[in-house]
Amino acid sequence: MNGVLNLSAAQKQVVIDRMGQLVGVTLLVALFIAAASNPAAFFAQTTIGLTNGALIALIALGYTMVYGIIELINFAHADVFMIGSMLGMQMIVSFGVSADSGPAVKVGIILLGLVVCMGGCALINVAIERIAYRPLRNAPPLAPLITAIGMSFIISNIAQKIWGPSQISMPDLLGNGTIFGNVRIKDAFVILVTAPLLYGLTWFVKNTRQGKAMRATAQDQTAASIMGIDVNRTISLTFLLGGLLAGASGVLYALVNTTTVWNAGFKNGMFAFTAAVLGGIGNLTGAVIGGVLLGLIGSYSAMYVGDRWTDVVIFSILVMVLVFRPTGLLGQQEITRA
Secondary structure, eight states: OHHHHTSOHHHHHHHHHHHHHHHHHHHHHHHHHHHHHOHHHHHHHHHHHHHHHHHHHHHHHHHHHHHHHHOOOOTTHHHHHHHHHHHHHHHHHHTTOOTTSOHHHHHHHHHHHHHHHHHHHHHHHHHHIIIIIGGGTTSOTHHHHHHHHHHHHHHHHHHHHHHOSSOEEOOOSSOSOEETTTEEHHHHHHHHHHHHHHHHHHHHHHHSHHHHHHHHHHHOHHHHHHTTOOHHHHHHHHHHHHHHHHHHHHHHHHHHHSEEOTTHHHHHHHHHHHHHHHHOTTOHHHHHHHHHHHHHHHHHHHHHTOGGGHHHHHHHHHHHHHHHOTTOSSOOOOOOOO
């Protein structure tokens, strides 16, 4: 015991990494055994997990982008997602589209809902940044954090006043059909919509002029401003992109679950924020990986452990990951310069 305590910091980290790898290998072996015992059920749970993970990843990207550029946890982001689900459901119900409508009508209303809700949520997110966060840009860190919590309560309560305290429902436009065996059409649709959005965001941030401005602003706002980058516009663009993804996630969530409620953002936001931390807050790829992992963990836990234990399993794994890697799976340790 004394020998372990006398190890250097680097040696202790090696021990922790080896323990983390052992835990990871143990979990993978358990999953392999479960898959071998019932491949069809395992495959079905995997597709459901990927679907949930894709939705979580879309929300998580909003958290991680904002934190990466201004180091703020935008708690209101989850409620922007909720507004997206409400607006999407309201549009479908208002246009009178039902489960019996033709495929062209269904596809048309879904595409229209995605465009309108993504645009609406993007504008809401930009307005939140402009009204609530920008005036506090140079304030002590606690002030914008409390403001973010306040904006979350404001948005959720406005939604409750507009749509009521009860759940609202919509027709099941995607149905319960399957393709490729046990893959639900719902799951395939969500993945097909989400994958281009995730790729598009990654490509935008890495290859466009505005994306490079975002990365420069995230590294050093003062230096970016000196180099001619409009920092305020770049930060607004970040909120715009986060709102777009939140709106898309809200519509997809409504389509898959056919119900939503004014406080739907709370639990989904907690999972998304957990995914961002799990992957490494501020890292786009980490947010996607964290979201997918959370979706898969939740799906497998619901089947093999029990649905009521899903949250316990998810957050227990998060704690273990952060013990072994405090910066998350893909996060990097910040270096403090004198």
